[in-house]
């Protein structure tokens with residue numbers, strides 16, 4: 001029996017229209033910077049970014065009667081609005097059949113290490129009400145006739161806690177949250193990029209007091225510079241997708257690391273990123289997980305002369321082993337070094353990377369079954385590993401061709417590529433292994449407040465994602481943290497500032513604006529496009545999922561030299577419209593150096609392969625095998641489990657980074673929390689105090 005879903009239903013889940021948002025009223029105040037008068041906005045909390053995390057924070061703040069302003073460089077840009085996969089996943093406590101156990105979910109979130117235990121528990125307990133909130137706003141999560149949300153198994157998930165609205169879950173989340181923001185009349189600066197956070201020392205404590213931004217909708221005066229004066233900032237500006245050449249992020253994801261670095265905010269876990277197979281950014285960036293590979297398309301490569309290679313047959317011993325591992329990439333999507341061993345599923349990623357190094361392009365062909373592997377046996381649905389056969393049988397997906405199996409299991413997956421100009425029913429799909437997610441980021445406490453007082457971080461920019469986040473946990477983290485920061489900020493009862501900006505902030509604004517004027521007059525500055533290409537190539541070639549230990553120190557030194565050059569010489573900018581690029585690439589120069597500094601430190605301390613990075617070394621103790629023999633060039637250093645117990649914390653010192661190891665925060669004894677004993681702590685607001693502990 002095949003699933004017959006009418007076209008209009010498929011369209012609604014793939015072609016997701018976004019609500020119209022009217023621009024915030026123009027600023028009522030102004031701020032004098034030398035002889036320039038800049039528009040001045042005032043608000044209680046500035047939310048930077050309008051992805052799923054930022055919108056959730058803004059909506060929850062408004063609901064708690066907080067004054068909030070959203071500034072976003074592209075209202076419906078970023079990963080939430082523009083990324084996805086076959087079934088883009090949301091990972092929450094299981095709500096079907098027999099419920100879940102928060103401690104066990106917290107364990108699953110943090111099991112790969114480097115995740116504070118209290119944060120993992122917070123994400124576990126918060127997952128249910130934040131999911132319910134999205135349902136209340138109209139997110140079309142599939143349920144059974146008893147109302148239980150349908151679930152399946154995803155990456156790093158032994159239980160089956162994943163759910164999905166289809167390929168565009170996160171865009172649908174943005175849609176319902178943006179509708180709510182419109183309904184609540186939350187003011188939005190729709191094309192406004194924050195270029196500098198403003199920081200003051202107040203009572204001996206560094207505190208955020210505002211931001212300098214470029215409002216791209218009003219560039220007629222002073223290049224569009226505006227000042228925002230506020231009591232709190234929520235960084236919701238996403239991950240650094242532009243860091244890598246091989247990246248499945250949508251275009252123009254610069255992330256919030258650079259902004260945080262310049263403000264002296266601590267960052268953590270920058271060694272941890274996620275890599276996996278997807279279509280290339282030069283075409284349509286999309287993850288190829290789930291059913292795209294579970295239907296077992298023919299994976300082949302093609303050289304410049306047009307010759308095809310059934311290259312996976314060089315690696316796996318039998319057809320059955322080959323196709324079963326292609327299938328497993330469906331729920332073992334991110335690369336993991338240990339899965340290169342014992343003919344596991346990450347040998348597929350390694351083989352693809354080797355093909356790319358040979359100058360070949362790799363394709364998925366949904367119109368052909370896999371060709372025979374090394375044992376010469378023809379592909380047969382009757383000869384699959386037991387887990388693969390069970391999945392296909394359970395889903396009645398035993399059609400003759402991969403495209404038929406895909407149409408049966410997930411017609412949206414075909415529809416999506418058709419919408420973006422690629423007909424999977426006709427043409428093979430080129431793809432490669434890409435950078436997809438930054439698991440590290442801004443170091444935060446249990447309320448997602450950073451080391452800079454009043455400055456919070458939510459979503460991907462927060463460094464809370466551990467080493468092996470289960471698929472869908474990123475979107476969950478963004479929702480939970482959005483609610484948590486709103487609760488914390490509301491508990492402080494902060495109002496929008498009414499006083500003038502201090503001389504210190506005015507001087508900082510003037511210094512930052514001078515970077516722009518200097519770039520326009522600078523004939524001896526660095527070229528922005530060349531700098532971008534240099535950073536992206538270095539990151540993909542030396543800090544990718546295959547990371548040569550011997551190459552990292554040189555790559556790090558080059559990144560440091562580039563940063564020195566950029567900070568001393570600056571960029572050359574030929575026209576005012578290009579000015580924004582100057583700030584973006586200053587930030588990414590710093591972010592790239594920070595990642596390489598962390599990698600360099602980690603491997604110098606003896607750290608080994610974990611998460612989605614294999615650290616290659618001749619001295620490594622593990623080496624992947626292939627049916628043609630040992631792959632000596634890919635010998636790698638093993639993970640030391642003790643390293644899971646701490647985070648690396650970085651801070652910008654003005655001419656380099658300080659790096660320290662910090663132990664993970666542990667979990668309190670939950671057995672001490674009882675209703676009557678703890679009720680008053682909630683009623684009096686004690687639970688929101690930073691040093692509060694249940695007793």
Ligand SMILES: Cc1cc2nc3c(=O)[nH]c(=O)nc-3n(C[C@H](O)[C@H](O)[C@H](O)COP(=O)(O)OP(=O)(O)OC[C@H]3O[C@@H](n4cnc5c(N)ncnc54)[C@H](O)[C@@H]3O)c2cc1C
Pocket residue numbers: 048049050051052053054071072073074075076077078079080081083084085087088089090091170192193194195236237238239248249250253254255256259278285286287436437458459460461471472473474475476478
């Ligand atoms: C291909 C792909 C598939 C994925 N699949 C999954 C999945 O199945 N499950 C899952 O959990 N996660 C998945 N992820 C990760 C997940 O999509 C992201 O972690 C999440 O969407 C990030 O949301 P966010 O709100 O933090 O950031 P984003 O959605 O990226 O939003 C960032 C916002 O900040 C704005 N912005 C950036 N810089 C500035 C600035 N300086 N000033 C003002 N505004 C700024 C942008 O315009 C944007 O509005 C996937 C990612 C990719 C790339």
